Amino acid sequence: MKSHAIVLKEFGDPNKNLIYRERELPDLEPNQVLVEMKASPINPADINLVEGKYGILPDLPAVPGNEGIGIVLETGPSVTKIEGGDKVIFPNQLGAWCNKRICESHHLIKIKNSFDINQGAMLAVNPPTAWRLLNDFIELKAGDWLIQNAANSAVGRFIIQFAKIKGIKTINIVRRESLIQELKDLGADIVIVDREPLSKVVKNETDNASIKLGINAVGGLSAKEIAKSLGGNGKMVTYGAMSMQPVMIGNALLIFKNISFYGFWISAWFKHTNPDKIKAMFDKITTIIQQHNITVPIEACYSLDQIHEAIEFARKSERNGKIMLSM
Amino acid sequence: MKSHAIVLKEFGDPNKNLIYRERELPDLEPNQVLVEMKASPINPADINLVEGKYGILPDLPAVPGNEGIGIVLETGPSVTKIEGGDKVIFPNQLGAWCNKRICESHHLIKIKNSFDINQGAMLAVNPPTAWRLLNDFIELKAGDWLIQNAANSAVGRFIIQFAKIKGIKTINIVRRESLIQELKDLGADIVIVDREPLSKVVKNETDNASIKLGINAVGGLSAKEIAKSLGGNGKMVTYGAMSMQPVMIGNALLIFKNISFYGFWISAWFKHTNPDKIKAMFDKITTIIQQHNITVPIEACYSLDQIHEAIEFARKSERNGKIMLSM
Numbered sequence: 019m020k021s022h023a024i025v026l027k028e029f030g031d032p033n034k035n036l037i038y039r040e041r042e043l044p045d046l047e048p049n050q051v052l053v054e055m056k057a058s059p060i061n062p063a064d065i066n067l068v069e070g071k072y073g074i075l076p077d078l079p080a081v082p083g084n085e086g087i088g089i090v091l092e093t094g095p096s097v098t099k100i101e102g103g104d105k106v107i108f109p110n111q112l113g114a115w116c117n118k119r120i121c122e123s124h125h126l127i128k129i130k131n132s133f134d135i136n137q138g139a140m141l142a143v144n145p146p147t148a149w150r151l152l153n154d155f156i157e158l159k160a161g162d163w164l165i166q167n168a169a170n171s172a173v174g175r176f177i178i179q180f181a182k183i184k185g186i187k188t189i190n191i192v193r194r195e196s197l198i199q200e201l202k203d204l205g206a207d208i209v210i211v212d213r214e215p216l217s218k219v220v221k222n223e224t225d226n227a228s229i230k231l232g233i234n235a236v237g238g239l240s241a242k243e244i245a246k247s248l249g250g251n252g253k254m255v256t257y258g259a260m261s262m263q264p265v266m267i268g269n270a271l272l273i274f275k276n277i278s279f280y281g282f283w284i285s286a287w288f289k290h291t292n293p294d295k296i297k298a299m300f301d302k303i304t305t306i307i308q309q310h311n312i313t314v315p316i317e318a319c320y321s322l323d324q325i326h327e328a329i330e331f332a333r334k335s336e337r338n339g340k341i342m343l344s345m
Numbered sequence: 346m347k348s349h350a351i352v353l354k355e356f357g358d359p360n361k362n363l364i365y366r367e368r369e370l371p372d373l374e375p376n377q378v379l380v381e382m383k384a385s386p387i388n389p390a391d392i393n394l395v396e397g398k399y400g401i402l403p404d405l406p407a408v409p410g411n412e413g414i415g416i417v418l419e420t421g422p423s424v425t426k427i428e429g430g431d432k433v434i435f436p437n438q439l440g441a442w443c444n445k446r447i448c449e450s451h452h453l454i455k456i457k458n459s460f461d462i463n464q465g466a467m468l469a470v471n472p473p474t475a476w477r478l479l480n481d482f483i484e485l486k487a488g489d490w491l492i493q494n495a496a497n498s499a500v501g502r503f504i505i506q507f508a509k510i511k512g513i514k515t516i517n518i519v520r521r522e523s524l525i526q527e528l529k530d531l532g533a534d535i536v537i538v539d540r541e542p543l544s545k546v547v548k549n550e551t552d553n554a555s556i557k558l559g560i561n562a563v564g565g566l567s568a569k570e571i572a573k574s575l576g577g578n579g580k581m582v583t584y585g586a587m588s589m590q591p592v593m594i595g596n597a598l599l600i601f602k603n604i605s606f607y608g609f610w611i612s613a614w615f616k617h618t619n620p621d622k623i624k625a626m627f628d629k630i631t632t633i634i635q636q637h638n639i640t641v642p643i644e645a646c647y648s649l650d651q652i653h654e655a656i657e658f659a660r661k662s663e664r665n666g667k668i669m670l671s672m
Contacts, residue, residue, distance in 0.1 A: 073597065073600065073601035074601075237596050256596060256599040256600060257600060258596075258600070259596035259597075259600070262596075264593045264594055264595050264596060265593070265594040265596065265599065266591045266592070266593050266594075267591055267592040267593075267594065267606065268591050269564050269583060269585075269586035269589075269591060269592065269608075270400065270586075271608070272583040272592065272606065272607065272608025273400065273583060273584060273585070273586070273608040273609065273610045274400035274401075274608075274610060274613075275608075276608055276610070276613060277608065278605065278606060278607045278608070279594065279599065279605060279606035279607075280599065280605045280606075281596075281598070281599025281600040281601075281602075281603055281604065281605070282600065283600045283601060283603070286601075286603060
């Protein structure tokens, strides 16, 4: 069977190294599933991977695309829990940028058929990242505070919305005035345009609240100020490094304030977590997303053969939503 | 009753602000104990406190001296577990630099009368710090590796010796060639004179062992290299900041290697820990120290009225042992 895919030949410039081409799919093994792909977003992590700047790199040639959604076309004879017509996503399985793919059945998560295709294509990375950041590092009860930078990122927006539902208060650091109202409309309690000295601004705006959790996707000076904003025994989790600057920690924060510092990477979490627990999390997240009508804005959709234009657009910092590949 | 004490009038230069003088002690309350002080070391934390550069500062005037040993002279009528002639130490109770002091009985830890006076005077801070660093952050089994900088410090030496007894292997970073044999004689597995790139040197010398725990009392570049030496899921604990430089953490260590970063301060530990647990720890530590004949070298003893000379000597970086006040 034929399929079309975007193939990465060598790590480097996407324009030179990503090629749209036909490929032959092998026959289905007993435990495999043939999926017709429907949509896949272009995430920063995808671009980092193409450029060879990601934590784990695949053998080449490879089909990029870290998340996406598809409809099951055919299942091998040993497959029991998935059938033709099911909507499926692929947590932690590279290879979404194609129109047909073969997967091991245990790598798939089935989601409700009522779930929107484009929103479903963005389920596998950002919502679980936000969920784990909120739940795995410190117990947050209704009324507790967290602070995050890059609050306008996809993860940042899910954090705002998930936190709001639990009654957790959020302080959100952004770089543009124009985002303040937008994030408040999502449920953000406080939105601050990053300015020095940030930790003092935060203290003023929160009436010196003792902030329990810091969530950092920037690094450098921003991470330092997030850490300085935390109350005693607070925790800061780093899941991104947009500034490419290291996290700098004043010794007094460690020794005298007992603040501790963690990293989080959703790929590692998927790799080390029991499949039933992963499935239970997606059931919970998808229910919440549907109940509360949480959506990620989409800026534009491209077809697979427009990959170079799509990536060029995805790299622009002032977008209003995700760039999506639609198959 | 009269006693003699070193009194700190104002934070700043020890020569100007520390005065040796007589003071009147109040009458003993029912739950109090009168102790005749025998010895107290001059620790870096004491000097930082005198200079006003410590995490928590006392109201002034105050008697410095964060640890020491004494013999009980008299007990109030409600005191049951301590009696005249007992040897006692004062975890987390400022005020050791005097010849007589009054303490609340529940602040005292009684140690065996067979315990050496000078060694006992140094029990309250460094051995429990080393013990908690070894035990509270990650489970270390015989054969597991840890790495520490400032390995020649009092805490560093206790870590080497406590680790050796448990079969835990230590990589010890020092600044002088002349310390290598000395620390090996204590039980250090590997001693490395700090040189760049330290983390590569460590990998070579350990055959790429996956190091589980990093212990940092320096900060800055040294802390960075300690962190880079750790294996995946490793932990680094900071308990000092000798370089006065912040801890810098590469984002990949946090996100992709899942290394986490903690601080430790023994004063906070004492403050938040149940007295029975504190007592049980000292029983364990003193037994180990006596059984294995662990001693801290002493460079010189001074009387209380020689405080300025004593502090001047204590500030020299190239000493071979502690400076002790003997009363």
